[in-house]
Amino acid sequence: MPDKQPALFISHGAPDFVLTDHVANTTLKNLGKKIASPKTIIIISAHWTHTPIGITTATSHRIIYDFSGFPEALYQLNYPAKGDPALAGQIAQQLERSGFSVALDQERGLDHGAWVPLMLIYPTAEIPVIQVSLPMGTLRESAKLGEALAPFREQGVLIIGSGGSVHNLRTMNREGRTDVWAKKFEYWLQQNVEGNRFDRVINPQQFTPLFDQAHPTPEHFAPLIVAWSAGNKTKPGRRFHQSFMYGNIGMAMYEFG
Template sequence: MVLPAVFVSHGAPTLALEAGAAHAFLRHLGQNLERPRAILCVSAHWETAGPTVSTAVWPRTIHDFGGFPDALYQLRYPAPGAPELARQVVELLRAAGLAALSDPERGLDHGAWVPLLLMYPDADIPVVQLSIQSHIGPAQHLAVGRALAALREQGVLILASGSATHNLGAFRTYRGDDVPEWVVRFDRWLAQALAAGDTEALLAYRQLAPEAVRNHPSEEHLLPLFVALGAGGPRPVIQQLHASYTCGILSMAAYAFDSKAEAPESLQWSAEAVSL
Protein backbone atom coordinates (compact mmCIF):
# COMPACT_ATOMS: atom_id res chain seq x y z
CA MET A 1 0.00 0.00 0.00
CA VAL A 2 1.39 3.38 -1.08
CA LEU A 3 -0.62 6.32 0.17
CA PRO A 4 -0.58 9.77 -1.40
CA ALA A 5 0.75 12.73 0.53
CA VAL A 6 -2.16 15.08 1.17
CA PHE A 7 -2.42 18.80 1.85
CA VAL A 8 -5.63 20.10 3.43
CA SER A 9 -6.70 23.59 4.42
CA HIS A 10 -8.02 23.51 7.99
CA GLY A 11 -9.74 26.92 8.09
CA ALA A 12 -11.08 28.09 11.44
CA PRO A 13 -11.22 25.70 14.43
CA THR A 14 -15.02 25.68 14.14
CA LEU A 15 -14.58 23.49 11.05
CA ALA A 16 -14.77 20.62 13.54
CA LEU A 17 -18.35 21.56 14.48
CA GLU A 18 -19.92 23.39 11.55
CA ALA A 19 -21.37 21.60 8.52
CA GLY A 20 -20.21 22.86 5.16
CA ALA A 21 -18.35 21.96 2.00
CA ALA A 22 -14.90 21.46 3.56
CA HIS A 23 -16.35 19.64 6.59
CA ALA A 24 -18.13 17.17 4.29
CA PHE A 25 -15.04 16.79 2.10
CA LEU A 26 -12.80 15.83 5.02
CA ARG A 27 -15.30 13.25 6.25
CA HIS A 28 -15.40 11.76 2.77
CA LEU A 29 -11.61 11.83 2.45
CA GLY A 30 -11.06 9.75 5.58
CA GLN A 31 -13.59 7.19 4.39
CA ASN A 32 -12.08 6.80 0.94
CA LEU A 33 -8.35 6.80 1.52
CA GLU A 34 -6.88 3.41 2.22
CA ARG A 35 -6.59 3.09 5.97
CA PRO A 36 -3.07 4.16 7.03
CA ARG A 37 -1.11 2.29 9.66
CA ALA A 38 -0.01 5.65 11.06
CA ILE A 39 -0.26 9.37 10.27
CA LEU A 40 2.52 11.95 10.14
CA CYS A 41 0.85 15.35 10.43
CA VAL A 42 2.67 18.55 9.47
CA SER A 43 0.76 21.46 11.00
CA ALA A 44 1.11 25.19 10.39
CA HIS A 45 0.53 25.72 14.12
CA TRP A 46 3.74 24.18 15.40
CA GLU A 47 6.70 26.40 14.61
CA THR A 48 10.21 25.62 15.88
CA ALA A 49 13.76 26.68 15.12
CA GLY A 50 14.47 23.36 13.36
CA PRO A 51 12.41 20.30 12.29
CA THR A 52 11.05 18.72 15.45
CA VAL A 53 9.05 15.53 15.84
CA SER A 54 6.68 14.67 18.66
CA THR A 55 7.53 11.36 20.33
CA ALA A 56 4.61 11.52 22.78
CA VAL A 57 3.06 8.15 23.57
CA TRP A 58 -0.38 9.73 24.08
CA PRO A 59 -0.37 13.23 22.53
CA ARG A 60 -2.69 15.62 24.35
CA THR A 61 -5.27 17.72 22.51
CA ILE A 62 -4.11 21.35 22.42
CA HIS A 63 -6.79 24.06 22.25
CA ASP A 64 -4.50 26.73 20.84
CA PHE A 65 -7.15 29.39 20.14
CA GLY A 66 -9.45 31.75 22.00
CA GLY A 67 -12.90 33.28 21.72
CA PHE A 68 -14.70 30.29 20.23
CA PRO A 69 -17.82 28.41 21.42
CA ASP A 70 -17.44 26.36 24.61
CA ALA A 71 -18.30 23.17 22.72
CA LEU A 72 -15.04 23.47 20.79
CA TYR A 73 -12.98 23.35 23.98
CA GLN A 74 -14.73 20.16 25.04
CA LEU A 75 -13.51 18.27 21.99
CA ARG A 76 -10.64 15.82 22.41
CA TYR A 77 -8.72 13.71 19.92
CA PRO A 78 -7.25 10.87 22.02
CA ALA A 79 -5.26 9.11 19.28
CA PRO A 80 -2.15 7.23 20.37
CA GLY A 81 1.28 8.44 19.38
CA ALA A 82 3.82 6.42 17.41
CA PRO A 83 7.23 6.84 19.07
CA GLU A 84 8.94 4.34 16.74
CA LEU A 85 7.68 6.18 13.67
CA ALA A 86 8.76 9.46 15.25
CA ARG A 87 12.28 8.13 15.72
CA GLN A 88 12.31 6.94 12.10
CA VAL A 89 11.28 10.43 10.95
CA VAL A 90 14.17 11.95 12.90
CA GLU A 91 16.60 9.43 11.37
CA LEU A 92 15.37 10.10 7.82
CA LEU A 93 15.68 13.85 8.26
CA ARG A 94 19.16 13.59 9.72
CA ALA A 95 20.23 11.26 6.92
CA ALA A 96 19.16 14.01 4.50
CA GLY A 97 21.34 16.53 6.31
CA LEU A 98 18.51 18.16 8.26
CA ALA A 99 19.20 18.68 11.96
CA ALA A 100 16.00 17.16 13.35
CA LEU A 101 15.05 17.11 17.02
CA SER A 102 12.38 15.33 19.06
CA ASP A 103 9.90 16.53 21.68
CA PRO A 104 8.35 13.99 24.07
CA GLU A 105 5.75 16.45 25.38
CA ARG A 106 4.21 17.98 22.28
CA GLY A 107 0.53 17.25 21.72
CA LEU A 108 -1.73 17.80 18.71
CA ASP A 109 -2.64 21.41 17.92
CA HIS A 110 -5.85 22.30 16.10
CA GLY A 111 -4.12 22.25 12.73
CA ALA A 112 -3.70 18.52 13.34
CA TRP A 113 -6.66 17.39 15.40
CA VAL A 114 -9.42 19.35 13.65
CA PRO A 115 -8.97 17.67 10.23
CA LEU A 116 -8.14 14.34 11.88
CA LEU A 117 -11.33 14.47 13.95
CA LEU A 118 -13.32 14.67 10.72
CA MET A 119 -11.24 12.20 8.73
CA TYR A 120 -10.79 9.55 11.43
CA PRO A 121 -13.31 10.26 14.21
CA ASP A 122 -12.52 7.03 16.09
CA ALA A 123 -9.02 8.38 16.87
CA ASP A 124 -7.62 4.85 16.59
CA ILE A 125 -4.76 5.50 14.15
CA PRO A 126 -1.39 6.49 15.70
CA VAL A 127 -0.39 10.09 15.01
CA VAL A 128 2.99 11.83 15.00
CA GLN A 129 3.31 15.58 14.51
CA LEU A 130 6.15 17.39 12.70
CA SER A 131 6.88 21.10 13.07
CA ILE A 132 7.53 23.77 10.45
CA GLN A 133 10.03 26.64 10.27
CA SER A 134 8.40 29.74 8.82
CA HIS A 135 11.67 31.71 8.98
CA ILE A 136 13.38 29.32 6.55
CA GLY A 137 10.95 29.15 3.63
CA PRO A 138 9.58 26.72 1.02
CA ALA A 139 12.80 25.07 -0.21
CA GLN A 140 13.63 23.49 3.16
CA HIS A 141 10.09 22.19 3.50
CA LEU A 142 10.27 20.65 0.04
CA ALA A 143 13.51 18.94 1.16
CA VAL A 144 11.80 17.70 4.33
CA GLY A 145 9.04 16.13 2.26
CA ARG A 146 11.51 14.48 -0.11
CA ALA A 147 13.41 13.02 2.85
CA LEU A 148 10.20 11.47 4.17
CA ALA A 149 8.69 10.23 0.89
CA ALA A 150 9.62 6.61 1.57
CA LEU A 151 7.21 6.54 4.54
CA ARG A 152 4.32 6.49 2.09
CA GLU A 153 5.41 3.01 0.98
CA GLN A 154 5.14 1.87 4.59
CA GLY A 155 1.47 2.77 4.91
CA VAL A 156 2.08 6.15 6.55
CA LEU A 157 -0.23 8.99 5.55
CA ILE A 158 1.70 12.24 5.32
CA LEU A 159 -0.98 14.81 6.07
CA ALA A 160 0.05 18.44 5.65
CA SER A 161 -2.37 20.90 7.23
CA GLY A 162 -2.35 24.63 6.56
CA SER A 163 -4.34 27.00 4.37
CA ALA A 164 -4.19 27.81 0.68
CA THR A 165 -4.90 31.46 1.59
CA HIS A 166 -4.51 32.96 5.04
CA ASN A 167 -4.81 36.68 5.72
CA LEU A 168 -6.50 36.93 9.12
CA GLY A 169 -6.02 40.69 9.07
CA ALA A 170 -8.84 40.81 6.52
CA PHE A 171 -11.07 38.45 8.49
CA ARG A 172 -13.56 41.09 9.67
CA THR A 173 -13.76 42.78 6.27
CA TYR A 174 -14.98 39.80 4.24
CA ARG A 175 -17.45 37.19 5.44
CA GLY A 176 -19.38 34.23 4.09
CA ASP A 177 -19.70 34.19 0.31
CA ASP A 178 -18.03 37.59 -0.07
CA VAL A 179 -14.77 36.22 -1.50
CA PRO A 180 -12.54 39.04 -2.78
CA GLU A 181 -10.89 38.82 -6.18
CA TRP A 182 -7.40 39.03 -4.66
CA VAL A 183 -8.05 35.75 -2.81
CA VAL A 184 -9.45 34.03 -5.90
CA ARG A 185 -6.54 35.18 -8.07
CA PHE A 186 -3.91 33.68 -5.78
CA ASP A 187 -5.92 30.51 -5.22
CA ARG A 188 -6.30 30.05 -8.98
CA TRP A 189 -2.58 30.65 -9.57
CA LEU A 190 -1.68 28.07 -6.93
CA ALA A 191 -4.00 25.47 -8.46
CA GLN A 192 -2.61 26.10 -11.94
CA ALA A 193 1.03 25.97 -10.84
CA LEU A 194 0.40 22.69 -9.04
CA ALA A 195 -1.48 21.24 -12.01
CA ALA A 196 1.49 22.14 -14.23
CA GLY A 197 3.97 20.61 -11.77
CA ASP A 198 5.91 23.88 -11.84
CA THR A 199 8.02 23.42 -8.74
CA GLU A 200 10.33 26.33 -9.55
CA ALA A 201 7.41 28.75 -9.76
CA LEU A 202 5.89 27.37 -6.58
CA LEU A 203 9.15 27.86 -4.68
CA ALA A 204 9.20 31.46 -5.90
CA TYR A 205 5.50 32.04 -5.26
CA ARG A 206 6.08 35.21 -3.24
CA GLN A 207 7.64 36.85 -6.28
CA LEU A 208 5.51 35.26 -9.02
CA ALA A 209 2.00 34.66 -7.70
CA PRO A 210 -0.57 37.46 -7.82
CA GLU A 211 -1.33 38.92 -4.38
CA ALA A 212 1.00 36.37 -2.74
CA VAL A 213 2.04 38.50 0.22
CA ARG A 214 -1.49 39.81 0.70
CA ASN A 215 -2.80 36.24 0.96
CA HIS A 216 0.14 35.06 3.07
CA PRO A 217 1.52 37.96 5.13
CA SER A 218 3.50 35.24 6.88
CA GLU A 219 4.35 31.88 5.33
CA GLU A 220 3.49 29.32 7.98
CA HIS A 221 0.12 28.26 6.55
CA LEU A 222 1.43 27.51 3.05
CA LEU A 223 4.67 25.78 4.05
CA PRO A 224 3.02 22.41 4.88
CA LEU A 225 1.99 22.21 1.22
CA PHE A 226 5.67 22.08 0.22
CA VAL A 227 6.23 19.11 2.55
CA ALA A 228 3.40 17.26 0.83
CA LEU A 229 4.77 18.27 -2.58
CA GLY A 230 8.20 16.89 -1.71
CA ALA A 231 6.74 13.71 -0.23
CA GLY A 232 4.95 13.02 -3.50
CA GLY A 233 8.24 12.05 -5.13
CA PRO A 234 10.48 13.65 -7.77
CA ARG A 235 7.71 13.98 -10.39
CA PRO A 236 4.45 13.62 -8.49
CA VAL A 237 1.01 13.42 -10.02
CA ILE A 238 -0.83 16.32 -8.37
CA GLN A 239 -4.60 16.33 -8.07
CA GLN A 240 -6.85 18.97 -6.59
CA LEU A 241 -9.28 17.19 -4.30
CA HIS A 242 -11.39 20.06 -3.07
CA ALA A 243 -12.10 23.77 -3.63
CA SER A 244 -14.30 26.00 -1.52
CA TYR A 245 -14.03 29.12 0.63
CA THR A 246 -14.91 30.00 4.18
CA CYS A 247 -14.87 33.21 6.23
CA GLY A 248 -14.57 35.09 2.95
CA ILE A 249 -10.79 35.03 2.80
CA LEU A 250 -9.83 31.41 3.53
CA SER A 251 -9.47 28.99 0.63
CA MET A 252 -10.15 25.43 1.76
CA ALA A 253 -8.33 23.89 -1.21
CA ALA A 254 -6.91 20.40 -0.79
CA TYR A 255 -4.42 18.47 -2.95
CA ALA A 256 -3.04 14.95 -3.27
CA PHE A 257 0.54 14.22 -4.34
CA ASP A 258 1.08 10.74 -5.68
CA SER A 259 3.57 8.81 -7.76
CA LYS A 260 0.88 6.67 -9.37
CA ALA A 261 -0.31 7.20 -12.94
CA GLU A 262 -3.53 8.65 -11.57
CA ALA A 263 -5.13 9.15 -8.19
CA PRO A 264 -7.71 6.64 -6.97
CA GLU A 265 -11.16 7.39 -8.35
CA SER A 266 -12.57 7.59 -4.81
CA LEU A 267 -10.52 10.73 -4.18
CA GLN A 268 -11.89 12.55 -7.24
CA TRP A 269 -14.65 14.24 -5.24
CA SER A 270 -15.34 17.69 -3.89
CA ALA A 271 -18.37 18.81 -1.92
CA GLU A 272 -19.90 21.95 -3.41
CA ALA A 273 -16.61 22.62 -5.18
CA VAL A 274 -15.87 26.09 -6.48
CA SER A 275 -14.58 26.13 -10.04
CA LEU A 276 -11.17 27.74 -10.31
Protein backbone atom coordinates (compact mmCIF):
# COMPACT_ATOMS: atom_id res chain seq x y z
CA MET A 1 0.00 0.00 0.00
CA PRO A 2 1.66 3.30 -1.03
CA ASP A 3 2.15 5.99 1.60
CA LYS A 4 -0.54 8.67 1.68
CA GLN A 5 0.96 11.84 0.28
CA PRO A 6 0.45 15.44 1.37
CA ALA A 7 -0.62 18.30 -0.87
CA LEU A 8 1.88 21.13 -1.25
CA PHE A 9 1.78 24.75 -2.33
CA ILE A 10 5.09 25.82 -3.83
CA SER A 11 6.06 29.34 -4.88
CA HIS A 12 8.17 28.88 -8.01
CA GLY A 13 9.48 32.44 -8.38
CA ALA A 14 10.94 33.85 -11.57
CA PRO A 15 12.08 31.32 -14.21
CA ASP A 16 15.77 31.90 -13.39
CA PHE A 17 15.10 30.87 -9.78
CA VAL A 18 16.30 27.39 -10.70
CA LEU A 19 19.79 28.77 -11.51
CA THR A 20 20.22 30.73 -8.28
CA ASP A 21 21.45 29.98 -4.78
CA HIS A 22 18.31 31.54 -3.31
CA VAL A 23 17.35 30.16 0.10
CA ALA A 24 14.06 28.83 -1.33
CA ASN A 25 16.11 26.88 -3.88
CA THR A 26 17.81 25.08 -0.99
CA THR A 27 14.45 24.40 0.66
CA LEU A 28 13.16 22.64 -2.44
CA LYS A 29 16.34 20.62 -2.87
CA ASN A 30 15.88 19.31 0.67
CA LEU A 31 12.13 18.75 0.33
CA GLY A 32 12.38 15.58 -1.73
CA LYS A 33 14.43 13.98 1.04
CA LYS A 34 11.85 14.77 3.72
CA ILE A 35 8.69 13.28 2.22
CA ALA A 36 8.11 9.69 1.13
CA SER A 37 8.78 9.15 -2.56
CA PRO A 38 5.45 9.46 -4.39
CA LYS A 39 4.16 7.04 -6.99
CA THR A 40 3.21 9.91 -9.32
CA ILE A 41 3.01 13.70 -9.10
CA ILE A 42 -0.01 15.77 -10.11
CA ILE A 43 1.03 19.40 -10.54
CA ILE A 44 -1.21 22.41 -11.06
CA SER A 45 0.65 25.49 -12.28
CA ALA A 46 -0.30 29.15 -12.43
CA HIS A 47 0.83 29.09 -16.06
CA TRP A 48 -1.89 26.81 -17.41
CA THR A 49 -5.44 28.04 -17.04
CA HIS A 50 -7.93 26.32 -19.29
CA THR A 51 -11.56 25.36 -19.65
CA PRO A 52 -12.29 22.51 -20.08
CA ILE A 53 -9.74 21.30 -17.54
CA GLY A 54 -6.63 20.14 -19.37
CA ILE A 55 -4.83 16.94 -18.36
CA THR A 56 -1.51 15.88 -19.89
CA THR A 57 -1.47 12.32 -21.21
CA ALA A 58 1.98 12.05 -22.82
CA THR A 59 4.14 9.04 -21.96
CA SER A 60 7.12 11.42 -21.72
CA HIS A 61 7.18 15.19 -21.39
CA ARG A 62 9.00 17.93 -23.19
CA ILE A 63 9.41 21.17 -21.29
CA ILE A 64 8.13 24.57 -22.35
CA TYR A 65 10.40 27.63 -22.19
CA ASP A 66 7.45 29.94 -21.66
CA PHE A 67 9.53 33.06 -20.99
CA SER A 68 12.06 35.30 -22.74
CA GLY A 69 14.99 37.53 -21.90
CA PHE A 70 16.71 35.21 -19.42
CA PRO A 71 20.26 33.80 -19.44
CA GLU A 72 21.01 31.29 -22.21
CA ALA A 73 21.82 28.64 -19.58
CA LEU A 74 18.13 28.54 -18.67
CA TYR A 75 17.18 27.44 -22.20
CA GLN A 76 19.65 24.58 -22.05
CA LEU A 77 17.95 22.93 -19.08
CA ASN A 78 15.79 19.87 -19.56
CA TYR A 79 13.55 17.79 -17.32
CA PRO A 80 12.69 14.52 -19.11
CA ALA A 81 9.87 13.43 -16.85
CA LYS A 82 7.70 10.47 -17.75
CA GLY A 83 3.93 10.72 -17.89
CA ASP A 84 1.27 8.34 -16.62
CA PRO A 85 -1.49 8.04 -19.26
CA ALA A 86 -3.44 5.45 -17.25
CA LEU A 87 -3.64 7.69 -14.19
CA ALA A 88 -4.46 10.66 -16.41
CA GLY A 89 -7.51 8.73 -17.59
CA GLN A 90 -8.54 8.07 -13.99
CA ILE A 91 -8.16 11.76 -13.18
CA ALA A 92 -10.36 12.65 -16.15
CA GLN A 93 -13.08 10.28 -14.94
CA GLN A 94 -12.87 11.66 -11.40
CA LEU A 95 -13.12 15.26 -12.57
CA GLU A 96 -16.06 14.45 -14.82
CA ARG A 97 -17.85 12.84 -11.86
CA SER A 98 -17.22 16.09 -9.98
CA GLY A 99 -18.91 18.11 -12.71
CA PHE A 100 -15.91 19.32 -14.72
CA SER A 101 -15.51 19.10 -18.46
CA VAL A 102 -12.04 17.78 -19.31
CA ALA A 103 -9.71 17.72 -22.32
CA LEU A 104 -6.94 15.12 -22.53
CA ASP A 105 -3.81 16.69 -24.01
CA GLN A 106 -1.06 14.47 -25.41
CA GLU A 107 0.96 17.32 -26.92
CA ARG A 108 1.38 19.90 -24.18
CA GLY A 109 4.64 19.90 -22.25
CA LEU A 110 5.41 21.05 -18.72
CA ASP A 111 5.54 24.83 -18.27
CA HIS A 112 8.13 26.47 -16.03
CA GLY A 113 5.68 26.57 -13.12
CA ALA A 114 5.89 22.78 -13.20
CA TRP A 115 9.42 21.86 -14.27
CA VAL A 116 11.32 24.52 -12.30
CA PRO A 117 10.21 23.29 -8.83
CA LEU A 118 10.22 19.62 -9.89
CA MET A 119 13.80 19.91 -11.15
CA LEU A 120 14.82 21.06 -7.68
CA ILE A 121 12.72 18.63 -5.63
CA TYR A 122 13.24 15.50 -7.77
CA PRO A 123 16.24 16.23 -10.04
CA THR A 124 16.50 12.71 -11.48
CA ALA A 125 13.05 13.03 -13.16
CA GLU A 126 12.26 9.41 -12.29
CA ILE A 127 8.77 10.04 -10.86
CA PRO A 128 5.95 10.26 -13.44
CA VAL A 129 4.25 13.64 -13.72
CA ILE A 130 0.78 14.72 -14.82
CA GLN A 131 -0.01 18.41 -15.21
CA VAL A 132 -3.60 19.50 -14.67
CA SER A 133 -4.76 22.98 -15.63
CA LEU A 134 -6.40 25.51 -13.38
CA PRO A 135 -10.08 26.18 -14.12
CA MET A 136 -10.96 29.51 -15.70
CA GLY A 137 -13.25 30.80 -13.00
CA THR A 138 -13.45 31.78 -9.38
CA LEU A 139 -11.30 30.54 -6.52
CA ARG A 140 -14.24 28.32 -5.58
CA GLU A 141 -13.72 26.43 -8.85
CA SER A 142 -10.10 25.91 -7.80
CA ALA A 143 -11.30 24.58 -4.45
CA LYS A 144 -13.65 22.21 -6.25
CA LEU A 145 -10.73 20.98 -8.37
CA GLY A 146 -8.63 20.31 -5.28
CA GLU A 147 -11.43 18.37 -3.61
CA ALA A 148 -11.82 16.22 -6.73
CA LEU A 149 -8.10 15.43 -6.78
CA ALA A 150 -7.86 14.69 -3.05
CA PRO A 151 -8.59 10.91 -3.25
CA PHE A 152 -5.46 10.33 -5.33
CA ARG A 153 -3.33 11.14 -2.30
CA GLU A 154 -4.43 7.78 -0.87
CA GLN A 155 -2.82 6.12 -3.89
CA GLY A 156 0.59 7.62 -3.14
CA VAL A 157 0.16 10.58 -5.50
CA LEU A 158 1.75 13.88 -4.48
CA ILE A 159 -0.36 16.92 -5.38
CA ILE A 160 1.50 20.19 -5.92
CA GLY A 161 -0.02 23.60 -6.51
CA SER A 162 2.68 25.85 -8.01
CA GLY A 163 2.23 29.60 -7.97
CA GLY A 164 3.40 32.48 -5.80
CA SER A 165 2.39 33.73 -2.38
CA VAL A 166 2.90 37.32 -3.60
CA HIS A 167 2.98 37.87 -7.36
CA ASN A 168 2.95 41.41 -8.68
CA LEU A 169 5.61 41.71 -11.39
CA ARG A 170 5.26 45.49 -11.53
CA THR A 171 6.74 45.71 -8.03
CA MET A 172 9.87 43.61 -8.66
CA ASN A 173 13.19 45.25 -7.88
CA ARG A 174 16.74 44.03 -8.37
CA GLU A 175 17.88 45.65 -5.12
CA GLY A 176 16.01 43.01 -3.13
CA ARG A 177 14.01 45.60 -1.18
CA THR A 178 10.79 44.10 0.18
CA ASP A 179 7.96 46.58 0.72
CA VAL A 180 5.90 46.65 3.88
CA TRP A 181 2.67 45.75 2.08
CA ALA A 182 4.23 42.50 0.77
CA LYS A 183 5.42 41.51 4.24
CA LYS A 184 2.00 42.30 5.69
CA PHE A 185 0.23 40.17 3.09
CA GLU A 186 2.54 37.23 3.78
CA TYR A 187 1.78 37.59 7.48
CA TRP A 188 -1.98 37.71 6.78
CA LEU A 189 -1.73 34.60 4.64
CA GLN A 190 0.26 32.63 7.21
CA GLN A 191 -2.08 33.61 10.04
CA ASN A 192 -5.14 32.48 8.12
CA VAL A 193 -3.71 29.25 6.69
CA GLU A 194 -2.20 28.14 9.99
CA GLY A 195 -5.24 29.52 11.83
CA ASN A 196 -7.53 27.29 9.72
CA ARG A 197 -9.49 30.14 8.14
CA PHE A 198 -10.13 28.69 4.71
CA ASP A 199 -13.25 30.85 4.56
CA ARG A 200 -11.05 33.95 4.55
CA VAL A 201 -8.37 32.66 2.19
CA ILE A 202 -10.91 31.69 -0.47
CA ASN A 203 -12.46 35.19 -0.20
CA PRO A 204 -9.28 37.26 0.24
CA GLN A 205 -10.61 40.53 -1.14
CA GLN A 206 -13.24 40.58 1.62
CA PHE A 207 -10.70 40.16 4.41
CA THR A 208 -7.58 42.07 3.38
CA PRO A 209 -7.21 45.26 1.32
CA LEU A 210 -3.74 44.03 0.32
CA PHE A 211 -4.90 41.18 -1.91
CA ASP A 212 -5.27 43.18 -5.10
CA GLN A 213 -1.76 44.58 -4.66
CA ALA A 214 -0.28 41.17 -3.85
CA HIS A 215 -2.18 39.51 -6.70
CA PRO A 216 -3.37 41.83 -9.50
CA THR A 217 -4.56 38.62 -11.18
CA PRO A 218 -5.46 35.47 -9.22
CA GLU A 219 -3.71 32.66 -11.12
CA HIS A 220 -0.63 32.52 -8.85
CA PHE A 221 -2.86 32.43 -5.76
CA ALA A 222 -5.30 29.80 -7.06
CA PRO A 223 -2.83 26.86 -6.76
CA LEU A 224 -2.76 27.43 -3.00
CA ILE A 225 -6.55 26.99 -2.92
CA VAL A 226 -6.21 23.78 -4.97
CA ALA A 227 -3.54 22.41 -2.63
CA TRP A 228 -5.42 23.25 0.58
CA SER A 229 -8.62 21.71 -0.77
CA ALA A 230 -6.75 18.60 -1.90
CA GLY A 231 -5.06 18.33 1.49
CA ASN A 232 -8.21 18.93 3.57
CA LYS A 233 -9.68 22.43 3.75
CA THR A 234 -11.15 21.73 7.20
CA LYS A 235 -7.67 21.49 8.74
CA PRO A 236 -4.91 24.11 8.93
CA GLY A 237 -1.86 24.06 6.72
CA ARG A 238 1.74 24.50 7.80
CA ARG A 239 4.12 27.02 6.31
CA PHE A 240 7.56 25.46 5.88
CA HIS A 241 9.29 28.26 4.01
CA GLN A 242 9.02 32.01 3.58
CA SER A 243 11.27 34.41 1.72
CA PHE A 244 11.16 36.94 -1.12
CA MET A 245 12.81 37.03 -4.55
CA TYR A 246 13.46 40.23 -6.48
CA GLY A 247 12.15 42.26 -3.58
CA ASN A 248 8.43 41.53 -3.59
CA ILE A 249 7.98 38.11 -5.22
CA GLY A 250 6.70 35.94 -2.38
CA MET A 251 8.29 32.50 -2.09
CA ALA A 252 6.23 31.03 0.78
CA MET A 253 5.45 27.30 0.74
CA TYR A 254 2.80 25.30 2.62
CA GLU A 255 2.03 21.68 3.38
CA PHE A 256 -1.53 20.37 3.76
CA GLY A 257 -2.89 17.00 4.89
